[in-house]
């Protein structure tokens with residue numbers, strides 16, 4: 403995994419190589435000016451001993467210190483900015499990928515977990531993207547340069563120092579533990595986000611089921627898991643970070659004793675000892691940084707793995723519509739369509755076949771679970787059949803550009819989804835350019851009274867999933883949204899279930915109207931909707947058992963007769 407993570411990380415930072423190089427060079431320059439200081443200090447002490455003037459050296463030191471601070475600040479700003487840009491690119495790539503994901507891939511995932519990957523995991527890229535590359539290079543160079551300078555001062559003292567540093571190698575052993583702990587923490591954050599989304603998205607159900615206590619316990623457990631992973635990572639990070647420090651402190655004591663003796667014996671002078679001790683402390687930051695980088699990299703690698711999981715999911719093509727919009731009704735044909743939602747699930751459609759001419763209204767009826775909604779999902783190409791063909795005006799929809807296909811369709815789903823935002827945003831969601839037709843469609847769907855009643859009219863926020871609207875209003879908003887697209891094919895899935903008799907009658911009139919310009923397919927549970935259909939497709943357990951008008955089917959199909967007498971009638975009541 404680690405190698406793949408490296409490659410992915412390089413992919414993310416490649417576009418920013420110039421600013422990374424600049425930031426890296428500035429960091430190196432900062433380190434170099436820092437490294438020069440102890441040498442100036444040595445000269446200063448020796449100058450004092452020899453009674454030479456030190457003003458020049460003091461000025462040089464001041465210049466070095468100021469220069470060091472200035473380029474240090476500039477370097478770290480450039481690197482941080484680059485890191486933020488890496489996060490931005492990762493987020494944008496992930497967001498695009500998510501919106502184009504194929505529906506089956508989405509079926510298997512929790513929205514909350516996906517959100518946590520876009521928000522939390524990408525943030526972790528920030529540290530790793532700059533620290534990994536630039537820090538490794540600058541700190542390794544600084545470390546090497548410091549060691550070389552120390553060797554030039556006193557090889558004997560250096561040998562003692564290095565022996566103490568071997569101790570710090572313990573650091574290397576704890577690094578994989580950091581990755582494991584970090585991965586666990588990130589996965590727990592994903593689980594927590596998913597649980598949170600589940601609860602907040604359905605807070606009324608949670609409350610009505612008095613499940614707050616249980617759901618809160620779930621969330622607490624996920625949060626505790628994240629905490630546990632974080633604490634474990636912190637423990638190993640703290641050990642890794644401080645082992646280096648401890649080794650330096652210990653070697654400081656040794657060098658002080660041994661160095662003192664060497665000064666007394668005349669092997670080195672005080673200036674050299676002071677400079678050496680300063681370098682000793684210079685070793686600490688790069689060592690700590692390198693240990694941090696190793697730890698950060700492990701955390702980042704875990705995040706990259708989670709991001710990559712999303713990027714490798716199947717996506718739909720993104721081509722914009724190619725054909726000019728057509729406004730004539732479309733014919734639909736299913737030829738021996740077989741379909742299952744997943745290879746390991748049972749087949750839902752066992753050779754579904756029907757032909758629906760352009761225009762008019764066709765109703766799909768059948769017992770629950772017969773596969774009616776699945777027909778609509780297949781027409782929209784949310785899923786593809788495992789065998790058989792679906793034709794739109796005689797053309798296999800697999801060969802149509804996806805955007806052209808979907809542009810031709812208006813789809814009102816079973817639960818009439820309304821998005822948070824204003825009424826206007828919801829209505830124009832499928833056809834942002836249809837502003838001028840709003841009034842007409844509002845009247846058709848009888849939403850005009852609602853809009854007039856609301857103090858903010860079309861600008862009224864509808865709340866998360868439209869909670870501020872009634873069920874019937876949500877259905878009418880969804881229908882208006884579909885009508886504004888001027889679809890060639892209008893798919894209505896049980897859209898009258900929540901309408902009262904008056905609104906249903908109005909909708910029937912609207913549907914009758916649009917059948918001149920659109921082919922209307924409805925999944926219907928109300929006899930009143932079914933009887934007005936030009937043809938009725940009766941489905942049962944994944945097959946079409948009969949097609950005909952209400953009167954024909956009443957006499958020819960026992961299941962339909964039964965449905966008409968029980969289910970459809972009951973719904974009409």
Ligand SMILES: Nc1ncnc2c1ncn2[C@@H]1O[C@H](COP(=O)(O)OP(=O)(O)OP(=O)(O)O)[C@@H](O)[C@H]1O
Nearest residue numbers: 509743747750768769770771772773774775776777
């Ligand atoms: N995304 C999915 N993944 C797996 N199975 C699914 C999925 N969607 C539906 N199913 C299954 O497919 C079968 C047919 O579902 P479908 O929604 O097409 O039935 P329907 O005839 O529209 O039923 P209803 O009248 O109750 O809405 C059901 O048994 C259902 O459990």
